[in-house]
Amino acid sequence: MSFRRTLPWLAILSLAFGCSFSDSSASISDSIPGSSKSSSSSSPGDKETAYRNDIRDYTSAYVRSGGQIDMFWRDVGSIAQKHGITNWEADKATYVGIGEGLAKAQVNSTELTVYKQNLTGYDSTKMQEIQQGYDKLAKN
Numbered sequence: 001m002s003f004r005r006t007l008p009w010l011a012i013l014s015l016a017f018g019c020s021f022s023d024s025s026a027s028i029s030d031s032i033p034g035s036s037k038s039s040s041s042s043s044p045g046d047k048e049t050a051y052r053n054d055i056r057d058y059t060s061a062y063v064r065s066g067g068q069i070d071m072f073w074r075d076v077g078s079i080a081q082k083h084g085i086t087n088w089e090a091d092k093a094t095y096v097g098i099g100e101g102l103a104k105a106q107v108n109s110t111e112l113t114v115y116k117q118n119l120t121g122y123d124s125t126k127m128q129e130i131q132q133g134y135d136k137l138a139k140n
């Protein structure tokens with residue numbers, strides 16, 4: 001994505017999420033609705049769904065903003081921590097949520113393949129989980 005195409009998206013994201021360009025320490029994950037809400041009274045399925053939804057929304061915003069991969073993983077870790085998930089790197093919900101976010105961002109099949117490879121290090125299980133999330137949301 002070129003800088004000229006990325007800049008308008010950054011402006012839109014900053015307005016939509018209430019961010020400012022001058023606050024570089026704030027991350028997109030801090031602005032995802034519900035990302036800091038973790039309820040101990042929720043069932044495990046509800047917690048997983050909330051986590052996956054936050055990962056989906058963050059991934060979509062990340063793709064649209066053209067962010068850097070190291071920031072992406074840092075923020076995914078922060079979202080997981082807010083939800084009490086300690087081993088997010090091996091959590092299926094992480095990768096299904098990423099796939100849903102890629103579908104929400106409307107990436108094409110070529111971009112999907114590149115994201116799957118780059119985000120998983122060619123791990124076939126994680127690539128399948130991303131595909132599962134993508135297919136689930138792309139079909140709706």
